[in-house]
Amino acid sequence: MTKLELLPAVDVRDGQAVRLVHGESGTETSYGSPLEAALAWQRAGAEWLHLVDLDAAFGTGDNRELIAEVTKAMDIKVELSGGIRDDASLAAALATGCTRVNLGTAALETPEWVAKVIAEHGDKIAVGLDVRGTTLRGRGWTRDGGDLYETLARLDSEGCARYVVTDIAKDGTLQGPNLDLLRNVCARTDRPVVASGGVSSLDDLRAIAGLVPQGVEGAIVGKALYAKAFTLEEALAAVS
Numbered sequence: 001m002t003k004l005e006l007l008p009a010v011d012v013r014d015g016q017a018v019r020l021v022h023g024e025s026g027t028e029t030s031y032g033s034p035l036e037a038a039l040a041w042q043r044a045g046a047e048w049l050h051l052v053d054l055d056a057a058f059g060t061g062d063n064r065e066l067i068a069e070v071t072k073a074m075d076i077k078v079e080l081s082g083g084i085r086d087d088a089s090l091a092a093a094l095a096t097g098c099t100r101v102n103l104g105t106a107a108l109e110t111p112e113w114v115a116k117v118i119a120e121h122g123d124k125i126a127v128g129l130d131v132r133g134t135t136l137r138g139r140g141w142t143r144d145g146g147d148l149y150e151t152l153a154r155l156d157s158e159g160c161a162r163y164v165v166t167d168i169a170k171d172g173t174l175q176g177p178n179l180d181l182l183r184n185v186c187a188r189t190d191r192p193v194v195a196s197g198g199v200s201s202l203d204d205l206r207a208i209a210g211l212v213p214q215g216v217e218g219a220i221v222g223k224a225l226y227a228k229a230f231t232l233e234e235a236l237a238a239v240s
């Protein structure tokens with residue numbers, strides 16, 4: 001059986017690796033140097049890094065140079081997120097050598113542009129479906145952006161290669177993933193899904209791995225690793 005990919009997360013705010021609760025600005029816990037965190041996940045055996053520019057996502061500036069430095073230092077695949085909303089920010093993101101980018105707000109606010117870049121860049125583009133219930137949220141998860149399943153159908157029809165599905169209510173809470181949401185999304189698309197939000201234990205990862213046959217390809221792990229609920233080595237062994 002295909003194994004679940006694990007994507008340890010490094011979210012960057014004001015030059016520091018941080019974790020948020022429910023993605024809310026002001027709830028940051030700081031974990032120091034983003035480069036050191038990323039190198040630690042790479043040394044532990046990660047095949048992917050999920051790297052987020054939170055300032056760009058919130059519209060409070062950006063960490064573009066640092067994000068490029070971290071991406072270039074990696075020998076592993078990198079998924080870049082946060083503030084990629086137009087030609088300039090997409091070009092800067094792709095120029096880092098990342099494996100793919102993850103678009104959030106743009107998919108809600110500038111759908112024509114997103115359709116264009118999906119057509120141009122294929123599987124280098126993923127779309128982040130960040131939801132409260134079944135309502136999408138953009139602009140640092142502060143604004144409603146439409147219905148999850150209507151947007152999913154539109155993006156599918158435009159050829160979107162992959163979705164990163166985040167339950168905002170679970171994100172950063174260590175309360176376990178929303179397996180029903182993942183099942184429901186997988187039932188409505190044949191594209192691979194990366195699960196995000198709530199992972200708290202190796203059993204959570206095993207539960208997500210149980211959805212690989214339905215279309216879940218990977219899981220982003222953040223707070224649980226930083227809080228040392230388990231090690232990345234243990235997580236990789238649990239899903240291999």
Ligand SMILES: O=C(O)c1ccccc1N[C@@H]1O[C@H](COP(=O)(O)O)[C@@H](O)[C@H]1O
Pocket residue numbers: 011020022023024052054056057058081082083084085102103104105106128129130138139140141171
């Ligand atoms: O990852 C987070 O904790 C997070 C919190 C608040 C906003 C965004 C967050 N993360 C990533 O940013 C993209 C969205 O960025 P944008 O809307 O394209 O600028 C989202 O998909 C998450 O991957």
